Amino acid sequence: xxxxxxxxxxxxxxxxxxxxxxxxxxxxxxxxxxxxxxxxxxxxxxxxxxxxxxxxxxxxxxxxxxxxxxxxxxxxxxxxxxxxxxxxxxxxxxxxxxxxxxxxxxxxxxxxxxxxxxxxxxxxxxxxxxxxxxxxxxxxxxxxxxxxxxxxxxxxxxxxxxxxxxxxxxxxxxxxxxxxxxxxxxxxxxxxxxxxxxxxxxxxxxxxxxxxxxxxxxxxxxxxxxxxxxxxxxxxxxxxxxxxxxxxxxxxxxxxxxxxxxxxxxxxxxxxxxxxxxxxxxxxxxxxxxxxxxxxxxxxxxxxxxxxxxxxxxxxxxxxxxxxxxxxxxxxxxxxxxxxxxxxxxxxxxxxxxxxxxx
Amino acid sequence: xxxxxxxxxxxxxxxxxxxxxxxxxxxxxxxxxxxxxxxxxxxxxxxxxxxxxxxxxxxxxxxxxxxxxxxxxxxxxxxxxxxxxxxxxxxxxxxxxxxxxxxxxxxxxxxxxxxxxxxxxxxxxxxxxxxxxxxxxxxxxxxxxxxxxxxxxxxxxxxxxxxxxxxxxxxxxxxxxxxxxxxxxxxxxxxxxxxxxxxxxxxxxxxxxxxxxxxxxxxxxxxxxxxxxxxxxxxxxxxxxxxxxxxxxxxxxxxxxxxxxxxxxxxxxxxxxxxxxxxxxxxxxxxxxxxxxxxxxxxxxxxxxxxxxxxxxxxxxxxxxxxxxxxxxxxxxxxxxxxxxxxxxxxxxxxxxxxxxxx
DNA sequence: ATTTAGCAGTCAACCAAAAAGAGTGCTAAA
DNA sequence: TTTAGCACTCTTTTTGGTTGACTGCTAAAT
Numbered sequence: 176x177x178x179x180x181x182x183x184x185x186x187x188x189x190x191x192x193x194x195x196x197x198x199x200x201x202x203x204x205x206x207x208x209x210x211x212x213x214x215x216x217x218x219x220x221x222x223x224x225x226x227x228x229x230x231x232x233x234x235x236x237x238x239x240x241x242x243x244x245x246x247x248x249x250x251x252x253x254x255x256x257x258x259x260x261x262x263x264x265x266x267x268x269x270x271x272x273x274x275x276x277x278x279x280x281x282x283x284x285x286x287x288x289x290x291x292x293x294x295x296x297x298x299x300x301x302x303x304x305x306x307x308x309x310x311x312x313x314x315x316x317x318x319x320x321x322x323x324x325x326x327x328x329x330x331x332x333x334x335x336x337x338x339x340x341x342x343x344x345x346x347x348x349x350x351x352x353x354x355x356x357x358x359x360x361x362x363x364x365x366x367x368x369x370x371x372x373x374x375x376x377x378x379x380x381x382x383x384x385x386x387x388x389x390x391x392x393x394x395x396x397x398x399x400x401x402x403x404x405x406x407x408x409x410x411x412x413x414x415x416x417x418x419x420x421x422x423x424x425x426x427x428x429x430x431x432x433x434x435x436x437x438x439x440x441x442x443x444x445x446x447x448x449x450x451x452x453x454x455x456x457x458x459x460x461x462x463x464x465x466x467x468x469x470x471x472x473x474x475x476x477x478x479x480x481x482x483x484x485x486x487x488x489x490x491x492x493x494x495x496x497x498x499x500x501x502x503x504x505x506x507x508x509x510x511x512x513x514x515x516x517x518x519x520x521x522x523x524x525x526x527x528x529x530x531x532x533x534x
Numbered sequence: 535x536x537x538x539x540x541x542x543x544x545x546x547x548x549x550x551x552x553x554x555x556x557x558x559x560x561x562x563x564x565x566x567x568x569x570x571x572x573x574x575x576x577x578x579x580x581x582x583x584x585x586x587x588x589x590x591x592x593x594x595x596x597x598x599x600x601x602x603x604x605x606x607x608x609x610x611x612x613x614x615x616x617x618x619x620x621x622x623x624x625x626x627x628x629x630x631x632x633x634x635x636x637x638x639x640x641x642x643x644x645x646x647x648x649x650x651x652x653x654x655x656x657x658x659x660x661x662x663x664x665x666x667x668x669x670x671x672x673x674x675x676x677x678x679x680x681x682x683x684x685x686x687x688x689x690x691x692x693x694x695x696x697x698x699x700x701x702x703x704x705x706x707x708x709x710x711x712x713x714x715x716x717x718x719x720x721x722x723x724x725x726x727x728x729x730x731x732x733x734x735x736x737x738x739x740x741x742x743x744x745x746x747x748x749x750x751x752x753x754x755x756x757x758x759x760x761x762x763x764x765x766x767x768x769x770x771x772x773x774x775x776x777x778x779x780x781x782x783x784x785x786x787x788x789x790x791x792x793x794x795x796x797x798x799x800x801x802x803x804x805x806x807x808x809x810x811x812x813x814x815x816x817x818x819x820x821x822x823x824x825x826x827x828x829x830x831x832x833x834x835x836x837x838x839x840x841x842x843x844x845x846x847x848x849x850x851x852x853x854x855x856x857x858x859x860x861x862x863x864x865x866x867x868x869x870x871x872x873x874x875x876x877x878x879x880x881x882x883x884x885x886x887x888x889x890x891x892x893x
Numbered sequence: 894a895t896t897t898a899g900c901a902g903t904c905a906a907c908c909a910a911a912a913a914g915a916g917t918g919c920t921a922a923a
Numbered sequence: 924t925t926t927a928g929c930a931c932t933c934t935t936t937t938t939g940g941t942t943g944a945c946t947g948c949t950a951a952a953t
Contacts, residue, residue, distance in 0.1 A: 199858040202783045206916055219926050224917065241932045242916050249823040249857070252835070256820055256861050263862035265870055273867075276653045277874055294635045417777040418795055421788065424561050429786050436777050461615050464608040476611070498608070499558040502615055503622035508632075511624055515636055565945055578897050583946065601904045601945050 183233075188259065190216060190226050191235055195247045195255045204244035284520075288482075288490050289413065291516055296416030299505050301496035303415045304479070306446065308490065310372040310409035312336065315401065318363035325350040330400055334408050335369065341408060343400045347393075355390045359397065362386045372405040410446040425474060425497040438472060457481050457488075459509055464498050474498050480509050484520045492516075542592075547618065549575060549585050550594055554606045554614045563603030643879075647841075647849050648772065650875055655775030658864050660855035662774045663838070665805065667849065669731045669768035671695065674760065677722035684709040689759055693767050694728065700767060702759045706752075714749045718756065721745045731764040769805040784833060784856045797830045816840050816847075818868055823857050833857050839868050843879045851875075 183191070193214040197205045207220040207227060216223055227245050230236045235251040238244075247255065265273070281289070288305040296303035316335035322328050328351075330343045362383050367375065380398060384391035417436065426432045459480040465473045472495075479493025492512065494505050542550070552573040556564045566579040566586060575582055586604050589595045594610035597603075606614065624632070640648070647664040655662035675694035681687050687710075689702045721742050726734065739757060743750035776795065785791045818839040824832045831854075838852025851871065853864050 195858075199860060202856075202858060204916090208916075220916095221918095221926055221928095222924085225925090228918080238917085240934065241918095242914090242934070244916065247858070249825065252822045252857055252861075253825075256822070260861050260865075263866045265866055270870060273653060273657060273870060274874060276656065277649060277871075277878065279649070290636060290638070294632060297635065298632060421792060421795065427788050429780065429788065433780060436780065463611045463615070466608065466612075497561075498611055499554075499561060499606070501558060502611075502619050506619075507622045507624055511629060511632060512636075515633060519636065563945090567945080579945095580897050580899090580947095581895085584896090587947075597946085599904055600902085600947095601943090603945065 186218075187226055187230060190223060191230055191247075191251065192255065192259045194227075194230075194236065194245055195251060195259070198247055204239055204246050206244035209244070284489055287516060287519060288492065289415075291492055291512055292413060292415040295492060295494060295508060295512055296419060298508050299494055299496075299501070300416075300419055300422075301494050301500060301505065302417050302420050304493045304495060305413050305415075306479070306491040306493070307411045307413075308406060308409055308488070309411065310405045312371075313405045313409040314369050314371050315367065315405070317368060318360050320356045320360040320363075322353045322356040325352070328356045330397065332401065332404055339408060341404050343404060345396065345400055347396065349392065351390055351393065355387070355393065358387055358389070359393055363397070363401075367401065372402065372409075375402070407446050412446055420496070423497050425499075435472060435475065457483055459506060461502070461506075476500050476502075478502075478505050478509060480513050482513050482516055484517065489520075545577075546585055546589060549582060550589055550606075550610060551614065551618045553586075553589075553595065553604055554610060554618070557606055563598055563605050565603035568603070643848055646875060646878065647851065648774075650841075650851055650871055651772060651774040654851060654853060654867060654871055655778060657867050658853055658855075658860070659775075659778055659781075660853045660859060660864065661776050661779050663852045663854060664772050664774075665838075665850040665852070666770045666772075667765065667768060667847070668770065669764045671730075672764045672768040673728050673730050674726065674764070676727060677719050679715045679719040679722075681712045681715045684711070687715045689756065691760065691763055698767060700763050702763060704755065704759055706755065708751065710749055710752065714746070714752065717746055717748070718752055722756070722760075726760065731761065731768070734761070766805050771805055779855070782856050784858075793830050794834070816842055818865060820861070820865075835859050837861075837864050837868060839872050841872050841875055843876065848879075 190210065193210055193216060194205045197209065197214055207223040210216045210223050211218070211220045218226075227236060230251075231238060231245065235248055235254060236245040237248045237251075239246060285307060288307055292303045292305040314335045315332045317333045319331040319333075320328055321331065326347045326349070328345055328347075330345055332341045332343070333339075334341065365386070366379055366383050370379070375398065380394055383394045387393060420426045420432065420435070426435070457480070459478065462477040464476065474497065475495055476498045477493055477495050478500075479491050481488045481491045483489065492509065494500070494509065496505070549569065552569055552575060553564045556568065556573055566582040569575045569582050570577070570579045586595060589610075590597065590604065594607055594613060595604040596607045596610075598605060644666060647666060651662045651664040673694045674691045676692045678690040678692075679687055680690065685706045685708070687704055687706075689704055691700045691702070692698075693700065724745070725738055725742050729738070734757065739753055742753045746752060779785045779791065779794070785794070816839070818837065821836040823835065833856065834854055835857050836852055836854050837859075838850050840847045840850045842848065851868065853859075853868065855864070
């Protein structure tokens with residue numbers, strides 16, 4: 176720390192910068208060999224070692240133990256932040272993305288659901304989730320089919336709003352030809368491209384059947400798949416209180432927790448688990464362990480209940496926790512909560528609040 | 535699994551229920567001895583063991599390994615949920631609490647901050663935080679003093695809105711008597727009880743000084759402490775994306791993470807770290823490791839920036855992550871974000887939106 | 894017929910010692 | 924001034940043995 180005022184040599188700066196950036200990337204102590212080989216420092220490892228030893232003496236680096244590489248000290252990071260780091264300029268695309276995210280507005284129902292989810296998590300002390308189906312905002316831009324064999328094909332759907340591609344394996348109870356499947360995609364693109372879920376009706380289906388004289392039975396089966404996919408694509412799932420799971424020993428195993436969380440990120444699996452269930456049912460549902468659930472969550476329990484307003488399902492609220500959860504408390508919380516939300520909605524909502532809002 | 539239709543004996547039900555509830559409570563396999571001694575099952579451990587063996591054969595229990603106790607199987611939980619668990623009835627107090635939580639409404643600025651925090655966390659992939667000072671809503675209901683020695687005493691403040699009690703150790707640059715300190719609490723309760731931060735003015739301070747002829751110098755020092763406390767009490771801090779920290783190896787150590795999270799829960803430490811800083815400064819601040827920070831977070835970095843609207847600080851937004859964070863990205867995100875929020879506020883806010891809303 | 898006491902058997906959890914591996918500091922040569 | 928090479932240090936992983944908890948079973952007691 177003696178030479179505080181002395182400027183570091185360019186080589187020292189280069190090495191320090193490389194060490195810090197390597198450490199930021201890898202999270203591990205950085206050795207001389209690594210710097211030479213991977214960070215392309217044009218000196219031998221011995222030279223680098225000497226420089227590192229001096230940087231350590233100056234207080235910019237630390238050694239966790241004798242036989243480890245170097246790690247930046249706080250002073251090192253400070254120097255990096257103050258002098259070494261170059262300003263990262265957002266691309267216009269990134270800036271636009273940020274702006275878009277910032278200006279998203281929530282509908283009244285979304286707010287209620289979000290609030291309810293927070294409350295549920297706080298009261299039960301588990302992770303809570305809300306599911307908000309809004310299939311009406313979803314349309315399929317393009318359909319593709321891939322023939323597998325006479326009784327199986329893959330239906331590929333490209334959604335228009337998001338850049339999401341969904342595939343469904345379709346199993347048939349009768350034989351079809353490669354041509355039937357090819358024709359199918361033509362017809363789908365002709366009739367259903369850009370059509371929302373609410374607008375798929377008998378008339379459209381009959382039109383498609385007419386256009387496929389060789390195999391009209393296909394239509395019904397395929398439309399069912401499309402229906403399911405739109406439901407999945409349109410669903411929004413949100414979590415609150417994920418961190419609460421940390422306190423339970425079953426999630427002390429970081430790996431398990433990680434898997435769980437990435438299952439959360441993916442959404443689709445959970446959406447499927449929740450939304451396949453009969454939408455009209457308004458009882459509280461309990462999924463214990465592997466019952467009907469995603470593989471990943473095989474020692475967790477999901478409890479959820481649909482929320483209704485004027486007989487229409489506006490979403491669902493649920494709790495996720497270890498199998499050994501306090502069922503009594505969770506069940507009563509969910510029930511009470513759904514009651515209260517119903518009241519709240521009936522009393523406070525302006526008539527139009529149920530309408531979907533366009534973003 | 536043979537006797538699916540056969541009813542379980544009452545004794546088996548009792549044992550199964552006890553095992554499940556013990557396991558829910560403890561999270562560990564339950565042994566026969568525990569059931570006899572702690573769960574008050576009126577049979578010997580041998581008898582319980584026999585019953586447990588049968589319950590296992592029937593599929594309600596499982597054994598992680600030969601010399602462990604029993605754990606409920608999924609079927610066991612299922613049976614418990616369907617037949618054994620008794621409905622928990624919320625007390626009216628709990629129900630009221632739930633109701634209160636549900637009906638909390640957010641102000642416009644809170645929404646903006648919350649949204650910004652989410653965006654910040656999503657973009658940087660670290661945990662984001664927002665700080666919202668609203669000291670004007672805080673008053674102190676009662677003051678107590680505890681004399682330590684001639685130059686030290688403790689100031690105890692009981693807030694009126696929340697049930698929070700705050701203590702401050704006050705160090706004096708001169709000697710006082712036990713009587714001075716006792717008198718101080720009298721005067722404080724007489725003059726400052728129920729007074730908000732905005733209403734503490736010179737006139738009140740002079741009144742207090744007059745009421746304490748023996749030691750008027752105390753007033754200035756104490757009021758400063760009270761000021762700080764009100765600022766702390768009134769601050770609201772919220773986190774988004776806590777789970778993102780899980781992916782960084784420095785937080786793989788569950789204990790460290792837990793500590794971090796409970797520091798989050800406590801808020802006060804972080805509030806102190808953030809709000810002690812000169813409020814008027816609107817540069818981005820970087821706290822690396824132990825720099826000025828709470829002990830707990832000594833290998834994390836906090837980057838934050840005050841958000842201003844019409845020259846008034848409306849809150850702060852920040853990022854928390856490992857010291858080896860991607861400074862470049864975080865710095866630019868925070869800057870860009872605060873710019874955007876300023877725009878958003880200026881363009882979208884109705885004039886009254888800055889006013890504090892009463893809950 | 895049911896319950897209980899007692900004992901041998903099993904397996905995870907814990908701890909200490911040994912082996913492996915990674916990276917350094919230093920010396921001597923280039 | 925830089926580099927090659929080697930001995931040294933300290934963590935990490937592996938191994939082996941000990942401990943402790945709980946069971947299942949058998950034989951005695953109710």
